[in-house]
Amino acid sequence: MANGHTRTIGSIGELGTLPAIEQVRAPHATRTLASILTLLFLVIVLALIFTPWQQSVPGKGRVIALTPVERQQSLEAPVEGRIVKWHVVEGTRVKAGDVVVEMADQDPNMLARLSSVREAVEGRFVASNRRVEEMNQQILQLEESRRNAISAAQSRVQMAIDRLNAAEQSLEAARARQITADLNRERQKKLFDNGLTSQRNVELAQLEMDSAAADLLARQAALNATKNDQVALEADLLKVSTDQNALIRSARASLESAKAEVQSARAESERASGSLSRQSTQLVRAPRDGTIFRLFAQPGSELLKSGEKLADFVPDVTSPVVELFLNGNDVPLVRRNDLVRLQFNGWPAIQFVGWPSVAVGTFGGRVILVDSTDNGKGQFRVLVEPDTEDSPWPSKAYLRQGVQANGWVLLKQVPLGFELWRQFNGFPPVIAEGEPGVSK
Numbered sequence: 001m002a003n004g005h006t007r008t009i010g011s012i013g014e015l016g017t018l019p020a021i022e023q024v025r026a027p028h029a030t031r032t033l034a035s036i037l038t039l040l041f042l043v044i045v046l047a048l049i050f051t052p053w054q055q056s057v058p059g060k061g062r063v064i065a066l067t068p069v070e071r072q073q074s075l076e077a078p079v080e081g082r083i084v085k086w087h088v089v090e091g092t093r094v095k096a097g098d099v100v101v102e103m104a105d106q107d108p109n110m111l112a113r114l115s116s117v118r119e120a121v122e123g124r125f126v127a128s129n130r131r132v133e134e135m136n137q138q139i140l141q142l143e144e145s146r147r148n149a150i151s152a153a154q155s156r157v158q159m160a161i162d163r164l165n166a167a168e169q170s171l172e173a174a175r176a177r178q179i180t181a182d183l184n185r186e187r188q189k190k191l192f193d194n195g196l197t198s199q200r201n202v203e204l205a206q207l208e209m210d211s212a213a214a215d216l217l218a219r220q221a222a223l224n225a226t227k228n229d230q231v232a233l234e235a236d237l238l239k240v241s242t243d244q245n246a247l248i249r250s251a252r253a254s255l256e257s258a259k260a261e262v263q264s265a266r267a268e269s270e271r272a273s274g275s276l277s278r279q280s281t282q283l284v285r286a287p288r289d290g291t292i293f294r295l296f297a298q299p300g301s302e303l304l305k306s307g308e309k310l311a312d313f314v315p316d317v318t319s320p321v322v323e324l325f326l327n328g329n330d331v332p333l334v335r336r337n338d339l340v341r342l343q344f345n346g347w348p349a350i351q352f353v354g355w356p357s358v359a360v361g362t363f364g365g366r367v368i369l370v371d372s373t374d375n376g377k378g379q380f381r382v383l384v385e386p387d388t389e390d391s392p393w394p395s396k397a398y399l400r401q402g403v404q405a406n407g408w409v410l411l412k413q414v415p416l417g418f419e420l421w422r423q424f425n426g427f428p429p430v431i432a433e434g435e436p437g438v439s440k
Contacts (some may be wrong), residue, residue, distance in 0.1 A: 364390025
């Protein structure tokens with residue numbers, strides 16, 4: 001016991017003789033482990049610096065329908081009146097054509113009056129059509145009458161021309177007879193002077209010459225009368241043509257007036273039919289398959305105007321897309337057909353921005369539209385459709401219209417060190433080639 005106690009005291013005495021740094025030094029095994037951990041940390045940091053990193057542009061948005069007819073819409077009152085009965089409640093699933101609400105006009109005799117107006121207008125329309133047909137027939141008859149009247153007048157003119165030719169020939173014959181009678185009188189007078197004929201023959205020759213002269217005057221008068229008849233008949237031909245043309249023009253003007261009346265009656269008939277159709281359409285039906293979202297009118301007491309909102313209707317979406325809003329600093333980098341990773345609310349997911357291949361529960365998409373202007377807040381809208389080469393999106397139970405979504409538009413792969421340096425400096429991910437200042 002004494003020997004042991006003496007050795008312990010001796011050891012303490014020896015320790016007290018060592019320097020202070022030697023007294024607190026860690027064991028050799030601990031120092032070796034620390035060195036290994038430090039080296040491993042440096043290796044990991046260096047490895048991470050050169051690890052590929054997927055650059056992306058983040059955005060937030062929601063699920064919407066691609067076509068406007070599949071987006072939320074309002075069901076409006078087709079006529080002025082009151083609600084008689086709702087056939088649905090909020091959340092009711094409806095098919096295209098299902099009755100949503102039944103309305104009644106505030107004037108119970110409106111349909112009867114509109115029917116009477118339409119019948120009157122249709123009667124006017126039929127009468128106007130009949131008048132048009134009669135005017136067409138009248139014009140055809142007037143044209144036929146004009147042809148006949150002009151043909152008869154032309155025949156009379158031709159007869160006058162023929163008579164004029166005959167009168168001219170008769171005048172020529174009378175002139176020849178007068179010349180012959182005059183020569184005969186001169187010959188008989190010479191013979192009488194020579195005693196070769198009698199006084200009677202001379203008197204007969206004189207009588208014949210006087211008769212020929214009288215006949216020539218008569219023929220000349222007949223020719224002048226025939227010329228006057230021809231002029232009168234030609235004037236009558238012109239008058240007949242002018243009068244008939246005037247009648248036809250008047251009939252055509254009446255025809256155009258009748259056609260205008262037909263058009264007016266047709267327009268009034270269409271307006272009356274439209275009014276009657278609107279008043280008759282007192283059943284509001286679902287335009288497409290979908291869900292009744294909200295009801296806004298109470299049955300019975302509330303008077304509604306035509307076009308007033310009755311309910312909000314959400315159609316079933318056949319072509320869902322995601323509407324993302326991107327920062328204006330990043331939107332110049334996004335192009336059509338760029339790949340996008342999407343994370344939907346309500347769907348479990350684990351997202352690694354820089355390593356999309358490791359992500360779980362995200363879905364692929366492609367950019368189909370980048371708006372040319374912002375939404376008034378410096379954000380630009382991007383529409384993303386499903387990527388056909390990736391996994392299909394969740395069912396309609398998860399992708400209802402309005403479901404929130406986070407998206408990352410994928411750009412290019414860079415080392416993680418470069419990405420950290422870019423983030424620290426606030427630089428954009430990339431700048432397109434050819435832009436001013438890129439070379440600097």
